[in-house]
Amino acid sequence: MTPPSFTSGELADRFGLELRGDASLDIEGVATLARAEPGQLAFLANSRYRGQLGDSRASLVVMRAEDADAAPGAVLIAKDPYTAFAKMAALFERRQAREPGIHPNAVIDPTARIAPGAHVGPFVTVGARSVIGEGSVLGPGCIIGEDCVVGDGCELIARVTLVTRVRLGQRVLVHPGAVIGADGFGLAMDSGHWIKVPQLGGVVIGDDCEIGANTTIDRGALDDTVLEEDVRLDNQIQIGHNVRIGAHTAMAGCSAAAGSARIGRYCLIGGAAGVLGHLEICDRVVVTAMSLVTSSITEPGEYSSGTPLTDNRTWRKNAARFKQLDALARRVLAADKETR
């Protein structure tokens, strides 16, 4: 397999970028500024790192116009160098070829429909009435339950489980270990014993969503759990039943949204952050890492909870005082009154 190669001029043309320097440089890969070798493309997205330009061995660097003076070699000019770099880097990605066809050991229910251009790998099962779209890939060990739809151009890398009534849009990418459409956590107490509330809904995942490794998305109790288009979930995320996540929202690893929470569009939920059930978060909200959203958020902006990290000795002293905080505040307010 010959690695792909492009000249600096070809890259400029293909992505509509201004080239400053030699148009005939052969570019055969991408790297960080610090690690790039001759023949590689790097990027400078943050002007703080301009100092690295002098030492970099990269043949070509994509950056903003205002940083270009500091570059000793060939430069591509982009308004958003990171985005431009991401697009160019995709040219050099060596992706596994997945030929259309169904592996002979796959177990396909006779009522399932697999598009002729789909790839179904080894040790895959597809359940009754499920549909796999054109050009989609079910990698090894994927389990597609009953009444599921995988749209066109989806890729389920490996060992993905769609339990039941899960509908993926087009070009959805799901990483290994993800479980979509398991029972929501619905319980009712009946004479001292739990009984299970049937989970009759499904899951709807919009076009261009990405679901991380070992992430779980439960199906709805009555209505569906919904991810609108272009939602991006990192690894180890938990999405409870009947959650709705707006388009273009991204959630970082280990975050969670409890049952019936509604998260708006263009939100960024930080790592290990949590959203309690039945809350609503409006569009364009940022929640910082390990924060807990305990009431609805109606204004765009950045939100946080938690306390800062300190050495344990200092933390112990301050944390002990947290237990007295209300009492302390009362003293302060009382003293304040006295002196007035």
Add this chain to the structure above:
Amino acid sequence: MTPPSFTSGELADRFGLELRGDASLDIEGVATLARAEPGQLAFLANSRYRGQLGDSRASLVVMRAEDADAAPGAVLIAKDPYTAFAKMAALFERRQAREPGIHPNAVIDPTARIAPGAHVGPFVTVGARSVIGEGSVLGPGCIIGEDCVVGDGCELIARVTLVTRVRLGQRVLVHPGAVIGADGFGLAMDSGHWIKVPQLGGVVIGDDCEIGANTTIDRGALDDTVLEEDVRLDNQIQIGHNVRIGAHTAMAGCSAAAGSARIGRYCLIGGAAGVLGHLEICDRVVVTAMSLVTSSITEPGEYSSGTPLTDNRTWRKNAARFKQLDALARRVLAADKETR
């Protein structure tokens, strides 16, 4: 497959509920008040939502007697409408038929014993000396290691791993991706290098437990890790070795109990909450979401830690002061003394 259908009168009789209204209404499904169509049953569990009754198209609604006046149509009266609804909804659940028998590609150790009425799906392995009980289901991709027991009427939906020495009681439900009986995290430092402490115990799961998707329960180091009957674990939960969880306790998604923790009966552990190792929590304790239990709890009640969410700017100011909290408290107390 004809969908199930019951008259309003049949439902009242079957569940011992008082019916107010027409006994001959055909009920073919369940839904929320807001989304119900004619022919569907809905519920009103919280009087706050009484206002929705007028707009609902549900043919039949289950609710408490005190809310019934507000209902324009047929009503079932229940002391606990949510529990009653859960039971009725189960009638309408379309569950996958899993015929008894062993899939031809399953790999069963000759010393394993599979009950004749059990279902063993494709791509399943069952290890030496393991036993699968009557009416139990091992969905696709399940891996049952050595010396495991799956009781009668269990359902391992798909891709569940019982590593070794795991004993499930009766009617245990396990969701995809769960790993039960992996090595506990036992390490000892030996001349600057970790050595592994062998994990010789097992896991015992009581009757009627439910284990969520991608949840992990480690086996004990010497004694067993134990879940008593009717324990309900949501997704993405981590249970360390030698933990013991009392009957009827429920833990929400992403929560965790570290090694040798003991949690009582009828506890509710909130999402992403944690319990440190070797602690004891008595019966009927509620721990709110993302709280960390750092010492034993001996009184029933609700417990919390953490700080409230605010906009990030406000949070930064307050969080900075947290670092000075002990110093501030000292000043307040000193000033207080002076003025006395």
Add this chain to the structure above:
Amino acid sequence: MTPPSFTSGELADRFGLELRGDASLDIEGVATLARAEPGQLAFLANSRYRGQLGDSRASLVVMRAEDADAAPGAVLIAKDPYTAFAKMAALFERRQAREPGIHPNAVIDPTARIAPGAHVGPFVTVGARSVIGEGSVLGPGCIIGEDCVVGDGCELIARVTLVTRVRLGQRVLVHPGAVIGADGFGLAMDSGHWIKVPQLGGVVIGDDCEIGANTTIDRGALDDTVLEEDVRLDNQIQIGHNVRIGAHTAMAGCSAAAGSARIGRYCLIGGAAGVLGHLEICDRVVVTAMSLVTSSITEPGEYSSGTPLTDNRTWRKNAARFKQLDALARRVLAADKETR
């Protein structure tokens, strides 16, 4: 299978420990002091539990010299009794025999190389150009993608996924459900829509590492994600792309390190603790459970964040005051000034 048996004298000789008491006792297993039966070895690592010695039925107990007077029976003397016990306990571990050879249903790419002494279980796939080392075990359901290397003497218990470009050193132990080498979470915003930043790096895992059940380790964007030798990760951990973890560091369950974080050697990261991206933590740092590391740590020691658990009523009052903390502090400081 006869269970292994050793005399007390043989154990003393084998591990270089001083024996006080009868050298001919038959030891056939290990247990806790509280549960041991005659014929079993127990340990006393913490002098606090000396009181249990009198009641224990253990035939032999390993402990420090200073505790030995309190022991009624035979004793092995060790400087570090827990480590000594761990080593002896390993003798009694009944481990599954995994014969060399490739299960007939495994799907191996013709360009993959499997050492003759390796064990490849049922429902395993090994992708193009991947190499499996001598004496290594791929348990049932493991998926090895393209361009992976599994060193000698590794054990992938079951259902482990190495996605692509993952290199394991020697004697690496990986528990079920772990996903190593999935795409890092790299996104760039392009005209209101996310585009994916290709993840072209790999993952390098050093010798003697252990990776817990359902843990995820993403591959690097450009360079590799790296775990140095003897790193120990518990279950449900998330390691972002391009993280580097120093040798002998241990991370407890549900903890996480975000992209490009660097954690030093001999660190201990507590359960559910988090490390933000691009930070650096020096060697020998302890982070307590559920703490969030929000800036680099340059001094060894123990670090914490969070607030203590209290009953919910008290917590609510104190938490409400946290929102006023800056204002309160200002009042205190102002009052202080006035009185000076």
